[in-house]
Amino acid sequence: MALWTSAELAIATHGRASRAFEVTGISIDSRAIVPGDLFVALKDVRDGHDFVADALRKGAAAALVSRVPEGCSATDPLLVVADVLEALQALGRAGRARSTARVIAVTGSVGKTSTKEMLRAVLSPQGKVHAAEASFNNHWGVPVTLARLPVDADFAVVEIGMNHPGEIAPLARLTRPHAALITTVAAAHLEAFESLAGIAREKAAVFEGLEPGGTAVVPTGLEVTPILIGAARAHAARTITFGPEPGSEYLLKSATISGDATIVQAESAAGPLLFKVMTPGKHFASNALGVLALAEAVGADPALVALDLALWRPPAGRGSRERIWLDLIDETQSFDLFDDAFNANPTSLEAALEVLAGQRPRDGVGRVHHGRRVAILGDMLELGPEEVALHLAIAEHPALAQVDLVHAAGPLMWHLFDALPREKRGEWHASAPELVARAPHLVDAGDVVLVKGSKGSKVSLVVDALRKLGQPGAADAFRGRE
Known part of the structure; x- marks a missing residue:
């Protein structure tokens, strides 16, 4: 067709x-x-x-x-x-205009792509879903997403991002969502903004594009929540709040990491909620509550959505977990790898370290004979004048008490690395490619390994190098037996 x-x-x-x-x-x-x-x-x-x-x-x-x-x-x-760019934007506008889909916009400092993919997973059983590919969230990606929107789609999920002030509002007006979600506001792209409040105001501009009668979905428990709620009430017919703050319409009561899953207890006007997200991380629990609120806003069945949250898995580079087998015969000779190398800021790094701290390594295997929690960290970029202090502050995070070893790459991450107790310091190198050459020496069988850093730090190269330590064919041989 x-x-x-x-x-x-x-x-x-x-x-x-x-x-x-x-x-x-x-x-x-x-x-x-x-x-x-x-x-x-x-x-x-x-x-x-x-x-x-x-x-x-x-x-x-x-x-x-x-x-x-x-x-x-x-x-x-x-x-x-x-003009090609103007024509692409016009084509996106036409694609949106001819669609009868319920359109959702997702933005935020952390979790945009993961939440978009969560929405794709939970809405698909209830209708035909069109969602942006990868991180198509800028002045090219948003019009492409809208231009690709099939005429017969029931739902459309559009991710909207920004690097500088003034970017979100035009993309939101192009998208014209029926519902818009802000996942959270954190210290990301601070070099382009004067403060966290400035980032919040830019994120809240997504509500300027809402259709008449549209719904704004806003996180609670943030320093800047009042800014977000103020913008929502100025542009939305309805505002739904979600998060840990009493009075939230979707109230997060607890998020418990259990193995490879997060068990979430929450409350809404419809009553108590108990559901499972099939990946560890309290931040994923918060995103899931936002997804439930969005489902209500666009007419999907929230009860089915809560059940179908178990269908979702994080995309590559955003917290996905895999097992790397080092031996074709002995399946105990393996380590677990969390690939969270697509992006990083202080909030997302703290969340990733909390996930790592909650994992259980395996003892009695490998060279070391003691399973370790290993963090491999690259620089967090675009943090502005406070970048050194923000890196240094991570060294005091409580989750690091449960991390056995930290390897690091980059001049900014040196400040965190140098502040750690000597016994936690592994290797530091000036760049990720230098760390790649040391891949066989960074991890051992039985370890649980997190790789985290901004995309520009290139720690994804370390992920690739760690995967290459695995034996070809071992995943198929051992699948289902781990």
Whole structure:
């Protein structure tokens, strides 16, 4: 089924189609073209027009361009517009306008992508869900998500992010959500804001895009909760609160980590809630409460949502857990790896350390014969003038008392590393690639290992290196037996 016809695209973008065509998808990356895609020739480090011919050879049904690119002719399937980015935004606006889906917007300093994927998992049994890929949450990603929105979708989940002031409101107005959630507000991107209050005001701008009659879902228990509630009441017909603060409409009473799951006790107007999130972490419990509130706001069945929360698993790089087997014969020669290497700020790092502290390593295996909780940490970036103090403060977090060993990479993480007791210090290196070379020496069988850092710190390279310590085929051989 066609997502867009050339005639529809031309009307939406005020462009001119070189000939008739139909597209079944939208892509801004020529390397990831799927046959039938409309390739959007955006300008970034490189000009997307340089890749149009290659995209067409790979099966793109057409390309959105501002001129006939080199290697193409006027007879190729092209949609020619005055400005490609403006046309993409217009296409996103048209995709949203023709949709009858209940639209949800998700933003926050921590947990946007995880919450979006949680919503995808719990809403799918109740209707057709369209959700952003990966972290498509910026001035390109949001219009692409909306342009890809199928006409017959029942729900749409749009992630909205920011790095600088003034970014969220335009994306929220483009999205026009029926309900919008702020997961939390934390010290992230502080270098672009004067304070946590400034971040809160920017996050709260998501409510400016709400449809008439829309619902704002707001976390409680934060220093900046009053700012969020004030903005919600200014723009939303209804405000739903969730969190640990008495009076929250979805009140978090307890979140208990039990093995690979988090058991959540909560209360709502409908009565007591008891459900399980199949990954450890109190922050995931909070996000799940926000998801329940959103489900109510868009007409889904909250009781079914509570049951279906067990369907969700965290995406790669955001707290997912896996076992790495070091031996094809002896399954005890293995360690557990928490991949949380996509991003980091003080709030998310503290939450990850709490998860690690609650894990039970295995003794009597490996070289050390004593299972350890091991943290491998990279720099937290974009924290502004207080970045050194914020790193140093983590060394005092109570969860670190339960962590046996810390390896670190980066000049900022040195301050945390240097403040630790000597017996907890493993290895520090100036960069993550230097730590990669030491991967076999960082962990041992029986360990539980957390890798956490901002994306720019490149600690994901350490995750890759640790995975490569595993024996090929061992996962299939031992699956179900661990």
